[in-house]
Every structure is written in C-alpha cells, then in structure tokens.
Amino acid sequence: MQVAKTIAEIRAWVRRTRAAGKTVGFVPTMGALHVGHVSLVQAAAAQCDCVVVSIFVNPTQFGPGEDFEKYPRPLEKDLALCEQNGVDAVFAPSSSEMYPRENLTWVTVQKVSEPLCGRFRPGHFRGVATVCAKLFNIVGADRAFFGQKDAQQVAVIQRMVADLNMPLEIVVCPTVREPDGLAVSSRNQYLSPQERREATVICRSLQRSAELIRTGEKDAARITDQMREVLGQVSAFQVEYVSIVDAASLEDLPRVQGRVLIAVAGRLGSTRLIDNIVVDAATK
C-alpha cells in the first residue's frame, strides 16, 4: 500500500495507475476510520480497479468552538485498517500541504447548503465543498464514495459535481449501523456509556417515521410531532432539527411524496449526532 503525504506523490501514483489502464475509486475521509468507512472501501473495490483513501481533518469545515482540535487522529490505526482492507493508496497530507497559503477560493452551493445542519454550522458546507473540489482535482478518480449518514453532505457534493461538470461519479452507500441501530460515526467515541445507550433514541424516532409512512401517513408535521415525542423520551437529548425534506433539493415538504429525506440532529451532552433515512414514497 502506497502512503502519499504530498500532492505530487499521490498524483504520480494515480498517473501510473491510469497509464496501466486501471480505474480509480476514491474514499475521502477525516480518518478515525470505522466500519462505515470500510463499507465505502468495499464498495469502491467492487466498482473500481484501485482504491485511494484520503485522510485529512479539514480545518475549513469546522466552525469556532467545534471539535477540530479534539477530533480523533489515530493515523497508525487508520493505515493498518486501510492495509487490511485492500486499499491501494492512502493520501494523508498535512494542513500546510493542502492549504499552503491563505485560501481565497471557495466553492459554495446555494440553497442545498442552507437548511438542516447548514443553519447550525455556518460555513461548514462551504468548507466541505471546497476541500472535496480540491481532493477531486488532486486525486482525479473515476468515482468517489460517500455515506448516506451525511445526507446533506451528499446532496451538496452531488449538486456541486453536477453544476461544475466535475468529471467523476458520486456513489452513495447505505448508512452502517451498530446492532442496536445507532448510526456508526467517528464522534460516537465521545459518548459516555449512558449517552451511548440513550443515543439509540435517534434511530428509533426515524423508525417511527418509517412506520407511519408505511401505514399511509402523508402529513409531515404529524410525522415530525411523533418523532419529537419519541426523542422526548431521552431528556438529555437536545434536538436541533427534525425535518422532512426533498432528498435532492433539501426543500421542506409539507406532505410526504417522492424521494423523501427524514433527518434528525441534536446533542447528547457535548456530542453532536445526526442520522437520517430516505423513503421512496408513492407520489400521489
């Protein structure tokens, strides 16, 4: 497995790989790799000849007071996990390699970046879009793989790729869950044992919404009311939003129809957690 610390190194590696006629799948990560990331690597390996993983905790997507400093960076463990899972090359640049000068150029995606997490993390999706544009330009992959867990990130990146005609395909992979339903996340390790047990309330609220839709409920407000009732069972969970939106545009839907994203975010102690499901509702 190649470990590239510089842009020149990863570009040279990809150039050789392409010259040998191979396709390249790319999994951008912030490290602290878990089974969710492994599922992305497996999807990339199934669809492409070679797999590149990037590991970079991107400073421009963290706001003031967020967890940039304390975000876990277990690089040796991450590299071992990549090696075990057949990754061909890891790109693990320093901050100064990615941002060698004051960054003046920003990629913004209007509308899609604004609701949901956009309201609670101003500037976050500008940072995500900008670093993904940089990474896509550096790696030059055929396909990039993202998890549905970060639903708004997926929608922002898909819109950016479409609007800017970026020459790669975005592949979205299902959210990986713990046996009790909690969506796997690098931030779950911040939770105390009690918080870890309580955190399952988020996916239970999403399951409730799925049941309601299955039994014919179309009214978004009635569904979110029931979800908030479930979430209220854990008094420590502080809801940021419970939203039912169009899965592509992220526009609020008063009634459930088409591909619908049902998304929850909130805090358990000092840990921010998000989760979502996508439901294909009959258009009626």
Place this chain on the structure above:
Amino acid sequence: MQVAKTIAEIRAWVRRTRAAGKTVGFVPTMGALHVGHVSLVQAAAAQCDCVVVSIFVNPTQFGPGEDFEKYPRPLEKDLALCEQNGVDAVFAPSSSEMYPRENLTWVTVQKVSEPLCGRFRPGHFRGVATVCAKLFNIVGADRAFFGQKDAQQVAVIQRMVADLNMPLEIVVCPTVREPDGLAVSSRNQYLSPQERREATVICRSLQRSAELIRTGEKDAARITDQMREVLGQVSAFQVEYVSIVDAASLEDLPRVQGRVLIAVAGRLGSTRLIDNIVVDAATK
C-alpha cells in the same frame, strides 16, 4: 476541425486525443474572435499537440444593464477563423447545455476579485471563475491560455487554479495591440470612428507610467496623477480607475516595487474599455 455542441461530444473528442498520447491546449473565449485570440491559439499550438477553442458568451459574468444581449456572436466567421488557424476542435455549447438547471454552485475568489473591475462589475469574477471551472472540468486540458489584456481575470483564474489544485497550467500571453497602440478587444467594434481615435489615450497614459518608472519614479500617486492628466486630454473618456497594484494579489501599492500591474478602465460613450501593463520594477 471538430465542432462540438455538447459536453459529451467534446469529452469524447478529448478522450480520443489523449488516448493517442497527445497533449491538449485550451483557449476559452466568448467568440467575436480577433487577432488577440489568434495569438492565444498560436501559443497553444506551439506548446501543445492539439488546440481546443471554446466559444460561449457566458451569461453569469454579465451584470444587469451590461452588454450580454448585444455582445457580438458571429459564429460562422469565428469557426472559419479557427479552421484557418489550425484549431483542432471547437466547443460551442448553448446556454442550456452549460446551465441545464438553476446554477447553485459558485466559485468565488476573495480579495483578488474585489478591487479594480470588481468594484464596477459586482458578480463578474464569480461568473468568470465559475464558468472557467466548468470549462476546465469539461475539456480536461493540460494548459489553458489567457490574454494579459484581462489582467484581473488572469489573476483570479491563477489564484483559483492554485487554491483548488486544478490539474492544469495557466499560460498568460501578451496583450495584442493595434498599430496605434489600442489593445485589441471584441468591444472595440462598439466604438464610433471618433471614439476609436480617442481610445488610444488609454495606452498613452500607460506609456507615460512606464516612462516615469524608467526614469526612477517610485511614488504611485505621482504616477497615477500624471496618467490622469494624459487621460484628461480626451474629455469624453470617463475614468473608472487608474491603479497601481501588486500583479498577483492586486493589492494597492503606494510605491512601485516588484511585479507591478498598472491598470486603467473607463468608458468612452457607452463602451467600457480596459487596458494594463505589467512592469518588473527593481525591489528597493
């Protein structure tokens, strides 16, 4: 010569060209081609195996009340000129091919976009950066060629390419001038015969600044005062700015040192004209 109207066609053409081991030079234009564009094509042909010219009057870089509607679009003449000059492929998309849906994604370059023309054409460089990002992603060239005449455009694109790690090289070519010194521009055709004669005052003011610097003048205000005196000889010319700035950052320089951009913009009747020179002044 291949004429591609769609993104799929030009991509297929470039893919075949690259597969044959050839490098691709790219000259993005808004059409109404003139000897300035021809010089870019010649530079591209000298440095690359194949030359692609794009012809697209980009709506997102025109402000309300600007000349988007009346901007000249002599497509047949442009294609003939490309053919005569050995262009290998022309990409001439429709607006709906380039912008098939509401464009939500924008590339902005802070600071570099703000002074000079940025103050008089709000949103212009956002449109330029965004369409160039799109075109670079569509064409996938090794090098793109721009004229020094649009000095701020050059600075914005160079900064965008550096900040976003775009995998191509930007080549800047000298401003082409008419025998009397007027910088060649598609907008010169808007000028009446009298305005055409008067328009040379712009390059005469730039020549004055070069002479002053040659004879040791370092004080930017004294130089711009003298330039304004020259410009004042044509009462019909309405100055927008006369500026001495760092050629890369476009920051104002009180004293001439390093690579210095001396830039003028203004209106003659309803026609907006710009011109500039770059002077390498001894650092002292």
